[in-house]
Amino acid sequence: MMLKMHDINKVYQTDSVQTYALRDFSLEVNEGEFIAVTGPSGSGKTTFLNMAGLLETFTSGQYTLDGIDVGELSDNQRADLRNQKIGFIFQGFNLIPDLNIFENVEVPLRYRGVSSKERKRSVEACLEQVGLASRAKHLPQQLSGGQQQRVAIARALVGKPRFLLADEPTGNLDSLMARQVMELLEEINRNGSTIVMVTHDPDLARRVPRNIQVVDGQLADLTLYQGQPEIDSSCVVERPSEVGL
Amino acid sequence: MLDIKPILSALRRSKVGAILLLLQVALTTAIVSNAIFMISQNLSYLREDTGYPQQEIFSFVVMTFGKDIDLDQQAELDETMIRNIPGVVNSTLSQAIPLSGGGSSASVRLKPLPETSKEGHLAYFYGDENALETFGVKLIEGRNFRPEEVIFSNNFQDNGPTTIIVSKALAQSMFDKGAALGEFIYVEGRALEIIGIVDVMESAWPRADDSGTTGIIPFIHAQNYQHFLVRTEASERANVMNIIEEKMLQAYNKRVIINVEGLDESKDAYDSSDVLMMRMLIVLVVVLILVTALGILGLTQFNISKRTKQIGTRRALGARKSAIVRYFLVENALVCAVGLVIGSFGAVFLGKALMQAYSIDALTLNYVIFTAFFIFVMSLLAVVVPARRAASISPSIATRSI
């Protein structure tokens, strides 16, 4: 089991209002799976992504990542876990504009304390894999959007994470480039990495073996839609969502 | 692991902020090290031992307009009267007040004119056998004047004194190894035998280079404008100063008593422009450091707000909070270090320029080093606050779209 969330709640609290971004959210992802998470804007997709990627803490529930209960971890331990187990691919690429391509890909390895020789080998290998080895000295803004996203993918892969989180990886790309990125992700998945991809693009989601939908902070597993037309009552929305109090 | 290389390449791509920081640090180092140097020069002057127990001595001026008395006689009567005031240790008439900025000086020779001779500078006070105790200076060789050696006269050249007590500094400036006791020196054409040597005794101009070569000459030339020096128990000085005018006018009333002033006050007045300069420099230094610290804080804040997304991304990619703080500290330290090196050269250059244009001493390097170190620490402190704020940027910023 790669990822196991059980009854996760994320509550944003202001003086008078409690808002459930996630409510009793449970999900299991097996090693080697490729999952697409869809859902309308504001449904809690991004919150789910933040939880899964340890970018935010949750209010209650249990989350086990690769056998580690992350609920009790300190900020530093969470940072280390992100660094070692998770690779991120962001919608806006999030390359660091001050650093060149090589230095960008190198960032996670630096935080891991990898030796400079080792870093060089890994970075070059990853850039090779995404087809940008010749652009190592360029700055991000000198590359096209598709190239930038490939750099971001190289950065996500460089630490050899077992778990990849992709947030709208093709959101800022045209369809040709989007297809290239998607093919790259599929290849990575075939090599054994678990991938969870958040997207609002149904065409993209359809290419992925397992789809889940987040609606109002709760989960609907759509794999069964594709497999069999009837709705499995155990997997659909169990309770009507309540937002706010 | 300080990650200097990527920090450097990031700096290369946002030069303006770095240059501004560098400029501020360099200018601040140059100004502050020179200012601190001048302050410390001033301080060491102000703290110098003058030889006098300043808290126990006060002076006043008597201006006599009555013509019906003998001034010499009245002076003796006055001195005796003052000595009898409870709390007074001793009192003397003199033509000048030590440390006050107004006094007399003459050149001093080992042989009379027109013979060639070594010449020196003597700042002198007239006084009687009570002067030594009134001044409170320390006699280290020889003896005090005898009453019969004190000359009352209005003609120094023809009917003047034959003895003098000099300071150690004068003895050393005129004689080998300061062996001056019993020797003669010539002042205004008169041969004076050195009968005593005192330790430190500053002239009326303590700021001057030759303020230490002084002497007391046993000569009383009472005039209608006359200084009195009084030494009291330190605790009694204020009381005696309060009643002195009344007592003096009781003794004889056709005169005016003015400038009743403690010796420390006289010196303070003499030093007031130095103190003013020092205070202005201190204000300048403090405000300058404050402004520079604010500037560093502002620039760091600017850098951070420009890089919010980047910081979130770094956090998402596994950077610990401490790594973020360290990033900004190292970045600042690198820029500062360059600024400090430039500033140190600037400080030496400015010091040289000031020395050439004005009569101040050469800046010594340890002030530059001290200042540079201080500014370095201050800049790190100024960075810590915004850097910690930067570290608390949530990694979930990374998933937020623009």
Added chain:
Amino acid sequence: MLLHYIDLSWRSIKNTPVISFLMVFAIAIGIGITMTSLSVYHMMSMDPIPHKSSQIYYPQLQVMDEGNDWYSEDNLPYQLTYQDAMNLYNADTGVLSSPSFRSGFSVHLNSPDIKPRMEPARFVTNAFFEIFDRPFIFGAPWTRDDQENKPYVVVISKEINERFFGGENSVGKEIYLDNKGYRIVGVTEDWEQPVKYYDLNNGAFVSPEQLYIPFTIAPLEETGTWGNMNSWKQEPMRNYQDLLISEKVWIQFWVQLDTDMAKEAYGRFLMAYMEDQKARGRFSRKKLEYGLRNVNEWMVYNKVVSEDNRILVALSFMFLMVCVANILGLLLAKFLKRAPEVGVRRALGASKRNIFLQHIVEVSVIGLAGGLLGIFVAQIGLWGVRATNPNYDALATMDWLMLLAAPIISLLASFIASLYPAWLVCKTQPAIYLKSQ
């Protein structure tokens, strides 16, 4: 358009109160410090008598024998001997001149009601008042006849007149200086000058004398000077007469020379005088020298502006530079944040010039505010100066010129600081920011 820019500036300042405050603060501190030292410098160095400063001269004579040195920059003594001063004054030169020195008396009305007070007095001739344009409230200077034949007359200041006569017209009344009665011939306005330029020997910043006595009183009363008396050779000093014929220098001297021609003529006269004296056994130098400096030259020669003050002015301008660098940083932060808005404006047709002007106007508003606040800071600074050193009471103030200079320097400083950020922001390509919006 300007009004529109000012309106935009005001909105922008309101929208970013912290950064705007920091900028105003930085300018205000920089201007405050700079204006404090600059004001003192200005008061010290400014022309004390602008309408006449180039007509009033101070002669110096090289009276010393060969081999004697003075501590002035050109080796000339700062003052004259009594005999030279009298000879110059009495010579038939046809110009106004006056010897002068400072002394003092105990002043009373010869009645037990008012306690005698020691007052400094200036010994001058009647020409002194005309040379320096001293205004009289009552009466007039004494006459040459008074001076020569019945010299026990006095000109008192307004302050003394207030103290002893309640401000009434006291001309003709008698006042006692030491044990002699003097007839009051005139009451002058108080002489409030930041720099006491007419007597730099006694200190440029000491308070003015309140009594003026004919110079001819000095030998009669055997009055000693309250200023420097320097000797360069050994002479017998048995009595006052010995002093008057001695080579000791202790008398200041002023002469009014209205034209360049008059100045040249007076120079020739001084040379002729020294030649004549040389024939009588004085002025033994091979090369005879004199000095003839007008008021401003005399002030520079006497180093009225202290070194300390020059250093402070230099340091405080460097301090202002640090503040400018600071503001530059803050402006960069502020303007660059606004780049998207500028992109929209550019797209809507604003020219680079429009954008540049808009930002310059905004910085000017901040600069002006900083300058005005800086005047306030400078007032605190000057108060501190006055509190530390009472001699600076008249010096540590801002006159209208300095009040005007503060916002101008401030505007200039903020303009310099804003050039680069404003240029950067008007380089903004409209397209870049519109795309990502």
